[in-house]
Amino acid sequence: MKHALLLATAFGCAAMTASADELVFSSWGGTTQDAQAEHWAGPFTEQTGITVLNDGPTDYGKIKAMVEAGSVAWDVADVEFDWALQAGQQGLLEPLDFSVIDRDALDPRFVSDYAVGSFYYSFVLGYNPASFGADTPASLADLFDTERFPGKRTFYKWSAPGVIEAALLADGVPADELYPLDLDRAFAKLDTIKSDIIWWSGGAQSQQLIASGEAPMGLLWNGRLSALQADGLDVGIVWDQNITAADALVVPKGAPDREAAMRFIAAATAAQPQADFAAATGYAPINVDSPALMDPELRATLPDAQSAPQVNADMAYWAEHRDEIGTRWYAWQAQ
Amino acid sequence: MRIFPIGRLRGTGIGFGLPAILLLLAFFVVPVALLLARSVTEPQLGWQNYAALLGSSTYAKVFFNTFFVAGVVTAITVLIAFPVAWALVIMPKGWSAVVFAVILLSMWTNLLARTYAWMVLLQQTGLINRMLMSTGLIDRPLQLTNNLVGVTIGMVYIMLPFMILPLMGVLKKIDPAILQAAALCGATKWQALRRVLLPLATPGIASGALMVFVMSLGYFVTPSLLGGASNMMLAELIAQQVQSLVNWGMGGAAAFVLLVVTLALYAVQLRFFDRGEAR
Numbered sequence: 001m002k003h004a005l006l007l008a009t010a011f012g013c014a015a016m017t018a019s020a021d022e023l024v025f026s027s028w029g030g031t032t033q034d035a036q037a038e039h040w041a042g043p044f045t046e047q048t049g050i051t052v053l054n055d056g057p058t059d060y061g062k063i064k065a066m067v068e069a070g071s072v073a074w075d076v077a078d079v080e081f082d083w084a085l086q087a088g089q090q091g092l093l094e095p096l097d098f099s100v101i102d103r104d105a106l107d108p109r110f111v112s113d114y115a116v117g118s119f120y121y122s123f124v125l126g127y128n129p130a131s132f133g134a135d136t137p138a139s140l141a142d143l144f145d146t147e148r149f150p151g152k153r154t155f156y157k158w159s160a161p162g163v164i165e166a167a168l169l170a171d172g173v174p175a176d177e178l179y180p181l182d183l184d185r186a187f188a189k190l191d192t193i194k195s196d197i198i199w200w201s202g203g204a205q206s207q208q209l210i211a212s213g214e215a216p217m218g219l220l221w222n223g224r225l226s227a228l229q230a231d232g233l234d235v236g237i238v239w240d241q242n243i244t245a246a247d248a249l250v251v252p253k254g255a256p257d258r259e260a261a262m263r264f265i266a267a268a269t270a271a272q273p274q275a276d277f278a279a280a281t282g283y284a285p286i287n288v289d290s291p292a293l294m295d296p297e298l299r300a301t302l303p304d305a306q307s308a309p310q311v312n313a314d315m316a317y318w319a320e321h322r323d324e325i326g327t328r329w330y331a332w333q334a335q
Numbered sequence: 336m337r338i339f340p341i342g343r344l345r346g347t348g349i350g351f352g353l354p355a356i357l358l359l360l361a362f363f364v365v366p367v368a369l370l371l372a373r374s375v376t377e378p379q380l381g382w383q384n385y386a387a388l389l390g391s392s393t394y395a396k397v398f399f400n401t402f403f404v405a406g407v408v409t410a411i412t413v414l415i416a417f418p419v420a421w422a423l424v425i426m427p428k429g430w431s432a433v434v435f436a437v438i439l440l441s442m443w444t445n446l447l448a449r450t451y452a453w454m455v456l457l458q459q460t461g462l463i464n465r466m467l468m469s470t471g472l473i474d475r476p477l478q479l480t481n482n483l484v485g486v487t488i489g490m491v492y493i494m495l496p497f498m499i500l501p502l503m504g505v506l507k508k509i510d511p512a513i514l515q516a517a518a519l520c521g522a523t524k525w526q527a528l529r530r531v532l533l534p535l536a537t538p539g540i541a542s543g544a545l546m547v548f549v550m551s552l553g554y555f556v557t558p559s560l561l562g563g564a565s566n567m568m569l570a571e572l573i574a575q576q577v578q579s580l581v582n583w584g585m586g587g588a589a590a591f592v593l594l595v596v597t598l599a600l601y602a603v604q605l606r607f608f609d610r611g612e613a614r
Contacts, residue, residue, distance in 0.1 A: 060579065061583065061586070157564065198563070199564050322580075323582070326575075327580065330572075333564035333565070334565060334567040
C-alpha cells in the first residue's frame with residue numbers, strides 16, 4: 001500500500017487546507033482511494049454536508065513532520081495498522097472518540113485507542129497454474145521449494161507484517177509460536193530463494209507479475225487475486241495459513257477538524273459503506289455486520305470465510321519492533 | 336529611462352535575480368538546512384547517521400550502485416544521443432521536425448507509464464523475449480528486468496532527450512561546411528569527427544552528461560521498478576528511511592551526501608568545461 005513516488009518533505013509544503021465544512025482525507029491513491037471516495041466519502045457528505053477532499057499518497061514521514069511543525073493538513077489518514085499502533089504510542093495521533101465511533105460493531109482484531117481498521121486483507125499464496133503441471137503449490141513451504149516449483153517468487157517489498165511470518169511458517173514454525181519473530185531464522189529461510197525473488201511495491205504490480213507468469217507464484221493480497229479471477233484470469237489461491245493484516249484509519253495529532261474526523265471514521269466504518277467498499281476492492285470489511293450485507297459469492301472470497309487455518313499477524317509486536325525489523329529488512333534486501 | 340531604481344546593484348544583474356533568489360532561499364535553502372540539522376540531531380546529537388551511512392557495507396553498496404549506474408547510463412546516453420542529435424541537425428527540415436516531435440512526445444508521456452511499458456517489454460514473457468525466442472536466437476528467456484540491465488535500459492531511454500536537446504543546441508552552431516573543409520584538407524571521416532566535430536561539441540556533451548549524471552543519481556521510480564532490491568540506489572534508500580521507517584535523521588544524512596556530491600560535480604563542470612561566450 002505504498003506508492004512512494006516522490007520524496008516529499010512536509011516543510012514549506014502548503015498542502016490543502018480545509019475550510020469549516022471540509023475535511024481532508026489522505027490515502028494510498030489508485031483504485032483503493034477511488035473506492036473510499038465513492039463508498040465512504042460520498043454517503044458521508046450526503047449525511048453531513050461536509051465535503052471530503054482527497055489527498056495523498058499517505059506518507060509517514062510527512063505525517064510526523066506535520067505533527068511536529070504543528071500544521072497538520074490531513075484530518076484522517078489511511079495507514080498501515082502496525083504503524084498506527086506505533087504512532088499512537090509516539091504521540092503522533094489523536095485518541096479516537098468512541099462515543100462517535102461504534103466500537104462494538106468493529107472486528108476487535110483491528111481496534112485500538114488510536115486507530116480502527118480501515119479494511120483488512122490476507123497475504124495468500126497466489127500462483128499461475130499455466131506455469132505448473134498437475135503438481136500445483138499448496139502450502140507456504142512450496143513458495144520456498146524451487147526444486148519442485150521452479151521460477152521466480154514475488155513478495156511485498158516494504159517492511160510490513162507478512163513475508164517474515166510466511167518464511168517462518170514455511171520453515172516449520174507452528175503458527176502459535178511465531179512471536180517473538182525469530183528474525184535470524186526468517187532471513188536464513190529467505191536467503192535460500194533470494195536470487196529468485198522479485199519484489200512488488202504495489203498491488204497492480206503484483207497482479208501483473210502473477211498474471212504474466214513473470215513470477216509464477218508469490219505472496220499477494222487476497223483481494224488482488226480475487227480481482228484477477230473476477231476478470232476471468234486463471235490464477236490459483238492457496239488459503240492455507242493465510243496471514244491477516246490491516247490498514248487503519250487515524251487522526252493525526254492536531255488535525256484541524258477533529259470532530260468532523262471522528263464523524264468521518266464513524267461513517268467509513270459503518271456496515272453498508274464497509275460492505276460496498278469491499279465489493280469494489282476485494283479487500284475485506286472490518287465491520288462485523290458487513291458480510292451479511294454482501295453478495296454471497298463475494299462473501300465467499302473473504303479471508304474469514306475460508307475454512308483453511310488463518311494466522312493473525314501480531315500488530316502490537318510489529319508496532320513495538322517496527323524500526324528494528326525495518327532496518328534489518330532493508331539492509332538484507334540491499335545486500 | 337530607469338524603471339527600477341536598482342542603484343548599487345546595477346550592472347550585477349542581482350536586482351533582476353532577486354525574486355528567484357528569495358524563492359530559492361525560502362523553498363530550497365532553508366528546508367535543506369533544516370534537513371541537514373535533523374541529520375545530526377536525530378535520534379540524538381552527533382554524527383552517528385553519517386558514521387552508519389559511510390561505515391556499513393550495505394550502504395557502501397548502495398552508494399556504489401548509485402554512481403555506477405549513473406556513470407553507465409551517462410556513457411550510453413552520450414553514445415546514442417550524439418549521432419541522433421547530429422542527424423537531427425543535418426536532416427532535411429521536415430524529417431527532423433517529425434523525429435524531434437517524437438522525442439518531445441516521449442518526454443511528455445508520464446514517467447511511470449513509460450517505466451511500466453519497459454517492464455512489460457523486458458519481462459521474461461514480454462515482447463522482446465518472445466521475439467527473440469520465435470526467431471530461435473535464444474531458447475530460454477533472457478533476464479532483462481529486475482536487474483541492472485533493466486535499470487540501465489529504462490534510464491537511458493528516459494534520459495536521452497535530456498542529452499539530445501543540449502547537444503543539438505551546440506551542434507546547430509557548427510557550420511557543416513567545416514567538415515567539408517576538413518575533408519578537403521585530407522581528413523578521413525573518422526579524423527573529421529574526432530578532431531573537428533567532437534572538440535567543437537565538447538561543451539554540449541559535458542553539460543548534457545553532467546545533467547544526465549546528476550539526474551540519474553537522484554532517480555527513484557525507474558530503478559525501483561526495473562531493478563531488483565540488490566541494485567538499490569540512494570534515492571530509494573532515502574525514501575525507505577523517511578517514508579517507511581520515519582527516520583528523518585538517516586534520510587537527511589543520505590540526502591545531504593547526495594547533494595554534496597552533486598554540487599561538487601557541478602563545480603568541476605564549471606571549472607573545466609564552461610567556456611561560456613560572455614567570459
